[in-house]
Amino acid sequence: MKRRILSGMRPTGRLHIGHLAGALNNWVSLQDSYDCFYMIADWHALMSEYEKPKGTAESSYEMVRDFVAAGLDPEKCVIFIQSQVPEHLELAMVFSDLTPLAWVERCPTYKEQLREIKGRELTTYGFLGYPILQAADIALYKADAVPVGFDQIPHLELTREIIRKFNGLYNKKVFPEPEPLLTRFPKLLGIDNRKMSKSYANFIALSDTPEAIEKKVAAMITDPARQKLKDKGHPEVCNVFSWFSTFAKPEVKDNVRGWCAGASSGCTECKKSLAKALCAYLEPIRDKRDRLSVSHMECIIKEGQKKARKVAAETMDEVKRLIDFVM
Ligand code: TRP
Numbered sequence: 001m002k003r004r005i006l007s008g009m010r011p012t013g014r015l016h017i018g019h020l021a022g023a024l025n026n027w028v029s030l031q032d033s034y035d036c037f038y039m040i041a042d043w044h045a046l047m048s049e050y051e052k053p054k055g056t057a058e059s060s061y062e063m064v065r066d067f068v069a070a071g072l073d074p075e076k077c078v079i080f081i082q083s084q085v086p087e088h089l090e091l092a093m094v095f096s097d098l099t100p101l102a103w104v105e106r107c108p109t110y111k112e113q114l115r116e117i118k119g120r121e122l123t124t125y126g127f128l129g130y131p132i133l134q135a136a137d138i139a140l141y142k143a144d145a146v147p148v149g150f151d152q153i154p155h156l157e158l159t160r161e162i163i164r165k166f167n168g169l170y171n172k173k174v175f176p177e178p179e180p181l182l183t184r185f186p187k188l189l190g191i192d193n194r195k196m197s198k199s200y201a202n203f204i205a206l207s208d209t210p211e212a213i214e215k216k217v218a219a220m221i222t223d224p225a226r227q228k229l230k231d232k233g234h235p236e237v238c239n240v241f242s243w244f245s246t247f248a249k250p251e252v253k254d255n256v257r258g259w260c261a262g263a264s265s266g267c268t269e270c271k272k273s274l275a276k277a278l279c280a281y282l283e284p285i286r287d288k289r290d291r292l293s294v295s296h297m298e299c300i301i302k303e304g305q306k307k308a309r310k311v312a313a314e315t316m317d318e319v320k321r322l323i324d325f326v327m
Pocket of ligand 1: 006007008009010041044133134137138146147148152
């Protein structure tokens, strides 16, 4: 039997190449060797978007399209929308009851978000419970492992603690303790060298046209030590160069390293080459995206919900017996 994994993404806007490089490509590569559940975490999106939730349904839908276009195969993995499986909230309620306040209050991601996200009221009961719902997402499918980026490690640690406590309290090993499957790839920075993020508008979307891609790549920051063409560059500190690793063929990347370090060609040239590589990389994805019909999409979402609910209902049945809700 294959080991089970679950992972999720919040539908807070269009998918960009940071999601692709940091998560989605990894998800695609896991679908043959694991029993995979991939989820659109719309309840998690609402925790930060509740003041202006408009667009969440559309983002969820578009995200499924991007998932499939990027290579997730609905025949091999289950793609579903969290809110279409109400058992997530039921299990989150059970987990809330047994999670000490101190465990969520000390969560570093919570403290960081409160510090970093400005202009939104996030000191809410729901937002504090973010990792509890995440633990429920994972446990509901009895996932053995969770592909995540480094930033999610504290949430996974909390998930393991909650699961240990649950299994201990009811004296039954209901849930496995999931391990993180860390992505090999480091996070891509945005065109302005900050973390690639919707709120900084420094990303390239999967749906961007070649013209938009060229324009954005042309605006990227390069090695600041390289002022003139004859200055030798340092590819290892240049964000443009780091993108070649993900999106260009190794021989192109090696060529570029040579040009830059040997000062034989300039940054404009280099960016043109990157834009070309990126367009070539994204073209088949955009193509596939455009070819996915509405009815096909509906079918994928419905099928995903059905498969996810089947597992979720079984787990909740077991949980409800343990908390003595079933005679
Ligand atoms: N917290 C994750 C993120 O922001 C999204 C998420 C929700 C998730 N539920 C999950 C990831 C369960 C892994 C497993 O990226």
